[in-house]
Amino acid sequence: MAEIVKVKSNSKYEELIGYSRVVVAGDTIYVSNTAGRDYGTREIAPDAAGQARKALKNIEGALASVGAGFKDVVRFRGFVPDPADMEAVNAVYAEVFKGIDPACTWTCTPLAHHEMKVEFEVTAYRRRDPAAPEERRRITL
Numbered sequence: 001m002a003e004i005v006k007v008k009s010n011s012k013y014e015e016l017i018g019y020s021r022v023v024v025a026g027d028t029i030y031v032s033n034t035a036g037r038d039y040g041t042r043e044i045a046p047d048a049a050g051q052a053r054k055a056l057k058n059i060e061g062a063l064a065s066v067g068a069g070f071k072d073v074v075r076f077r078g079f080v081p082d083p084a085d086m087e088a089v090n091a092v093y094a095e096v097f098k099g100i101d102p103a104c105t106w107t108c109t110p111l112a113h114h115e116m117k118v119e120f121e122v123t124a125y126r127r128r129d130p131a132a133p134e135e136r137r138r139i140t141l
Helices: 012-018 048-064 083-097
Strands: 004-007 022-025 028-035 073-079 103-107 119-125
Touching: 028 048, 048 083, 048 119, 073 083, 083 103
Parallel strands: 073 103
Antiparallel strands: 004 022, 022 028, 028 119, 073 119
């Protein structure tokens, strides 16, 4: 595999603005901010939970394009404009990431389009030995 791999999807903005959906640099995989929109049809669910599910499905496909999956995610960033949507979005997030437990940041901030209720971005790590167990620790802060 090349040292750096850049993958485009069906988002018209990737070409218009000039970015990649996925960039693999060595063992690290970066997935750009991804909305809960069908990039082919431009359809978007009216509710935050529906958009969250579609955004995660889009990210799942982006990761799969480079041989990775949710189990490889080490960092998650979620952007939700309306704090009132956080409970519904967190429930969808937990369906996918509970037990994977990546580092996680949530920000309530405006997004590029008024109909967008979520955007997610992830960083993943290509494991050298996928069967090796993770080390897990607990600390008190």
